[in-house]
Amino acid sequence: MDDEARQAVHRSVGGQAPSVREVHDVYKREADAWLEPGISRREATQRVIRQMSLKQAESHSESVAVFTIEHSTLHSQLHVHFEDGAYVRYELHATNGEPTD
Numbered sequence: 001m002d003d004e005a006r007q008a009v010h011r012s013v014g015g016q017a018p019s020v021r022e023v024h025d026v027y028k029r030e031a032d033a034w035l036e037p038g039i040s041r042r043e044a045t046q047r048v049i050r051q052m053s054l055k056q057a058e059s060h061s062e063s064v065a066v067f068t069i070e071h072s073t074l075h076s077q078l079h080v081h082f083e084d085g086a087y088v089r090y091e092l093h094a095t096n097g098e099p100t101d
Contacts, residue, residue: 027052027075031090035080041065044080044087054078 034047045065048054054067057077062085067078069092077093 025074025092027069027072027078027092031078031092035087035090037087037089039087041082041085041087044082048078048080052078 030052031048034051035044039047045056048065048067049056052067054069057066057068059066063082065080065082067080069075069077072095074094075092076095079091079093080087081089081091
């Protein structure tokens with residue numbers, strides 16, 4: 001099914017289909033599935049390590065945990081952001097070091 005047809009099917013059932021790029025972005029899909037706003041830093045870190053199989057890089061920040069992505073040509077790191085010890089958002093960083101959409 002091409003992207004246009006898939007979008008139409010999703011709209012007809014009341015949803016918005018993700019773009020083709022989002023569908024194939026495994027790290028974005030996994031981070032969206034496992035990281036829920038408000039979970040503790042410990043829980044978020046454990047989920048990334050266990051469920052996404054990423055290794056935590058050494059970080060000296062209480063507000064950001066950095067994980068290394070080794071098997072991607074698109075992303076090199078996942079940055080998980082916290083406020084008051086609770087997860088708030090993540091950023092995927094491209095192999096050039098810049099955040100990706």
